[in-house]
Amino acid sequence: MLEIPVIDLSSFTTGKATARQTVVQQIYQACHEIGFMYLKNTNISHNLINQVLKQSKDFFDLPLAEKQQLAWTNEFSNQGYVGFERERLNPNNPGDLKEAFNIGKQKAIDIDVTDRLSPVFTASSSPAKNPHILNFYQACTELANKVLQAIALALELPQDFFTTNHNQQNHTLRLLHYPSLSQPPKLRQVRAGEHSDYGSITLLFQDEVGGLEVRTASGKWIAAAPIPDTIVVNTGDLMERWTNHVFCSTKHRVMIPNDHTLNQSRYSVAFFCHPNDNTEIVCLESCQRDKSPIYPPILAGEYLLSRLQATY
Known part of the structure; x- marks a missing residue:
């Protein structure tokens, strides 16, 4: 498959x-064929x-000092503001030319502590x-549940197999801003380095x-160019592991344009869908017919946690 297919979900x-x-x-x-x-x-x-x-643009337009008050602090919470070049998705390249804001579901058990300690949930300027x-x-x-x-049906599983393993909503919503470039980037520097996503689907x-x-x-x-009235969906590392590479976690990147859009900011929003933390990712039986678990x-x-530690 050399083109990314367009699928009508309404049916x-x-x-x-x-x-x-x-x-x-x-x-x-x-x-199976392209992962997108x-x-x-x-x-x-x-x-x-x-x-x-x-709302994403309004937040990223704020002064840097104000955004830094909501800074991402550690991989355990994985929430808050991530500044320019802070993240390096491809470890062989300089830091990515982007900024981001991560939002996760606030767990009820953590509300009291979070309210005292984290402005990510409490500051008026916080997208959260x-x-x-x-x-x-x-x-x-x-939508992710659909x-x-x-x-699940494609893999000959009960329809609720994956939704049951995602019912704690450990997902991350990520606002992303790739700024216009006023000076040349560093050697091999891009907007988002080559990488695969960590979870089940994005x-x-x-x-x-x-x-x-x-x-x-x-x-x-x-190119995975924008198509009006569509959403891009891709499979991630944990889905690849679950399916024994029947489904692929495809490398992707965001490059610096070589046309007039170089002078434009790019905005996107990614919703990273993660299984419950205690879900054991083990090769599915229907994916073991041709080869042993990888x-x-x-x-x-x-x-x-291991992937976030390697990224930051």
């Missing part, structure tokens, strides 16, 4: 059995997406307090600027 949600099965097969093929797809008719409104992109963004987090959770249901909402590239199985880089079992939470 899975409201269609008859044959139409649902067609969507399941399309998702299986996309996850565009979904249309997802029921997340344009208005809500635009509101989130606006914005109602549009909180509504968006919930809408992304619901995709996970389709993936939902990506991008503006019209573009720059995302995906590496095919043959090693060719292809990976030993690992807890989802342990894997995420």
Whole structure:
């Protein structure tokens, strides 16, 4: 597969059995062959997406000192502001030319401590307090569950297999800003270095600027250009481990443009879908028919921490 397919999700949600099965097969093929797809008719409104992109821009327009008051502090919480060049997704390259803000679900058991210690949840300027963004987090959770249901059926599992293993909502919503460039980048520096995502699936909402590239199985880089009225979805490392490489966790990157968009900021929002921390990621039986398990079992939470520690 040399092109990223566009899949209409509405048939899975409201269609008859044959139409649902067609969507399941399309998702299986996309996850197996390239690890990326565009979904249309997802029921997340344009208005809500635009509101989130606006709130993201408003936050990143704040003075750096104000944003740093909400700084990301450690991989255990994985929340807050991440400054320019702080993250290095490709360890062989200089720091990425982007800034970000991570938002996770606030666990009820931590509310009292968090309110005392973390301005990420309490500062008026924090996106974590914005109602549009909180509504968006919930809408992304619901969409991710639909995709996970389709993936479960594609792998001959009970429909609720993955949603049950994601019911603690350990997901991360990430606002991203790639600034316009007023000076040349460092050697090999890009907006987001070559990497794979850490969790099960990712939902990506991008503006019209573009720059995302995906590496095919043959090693060719292809553009994942913005397509109106669609959402990019890709499978991550834990889904690859779960499925014994039946589904792939594809490398991707965000490059610096070589046209007029060099002088434009790029904004995107990624929703990283993670299993419950105590979920054991062990090779699925339906994925062992042709080869033995590639990976030993690992807890989802342990894997995420190891990847975050390596990234920061």
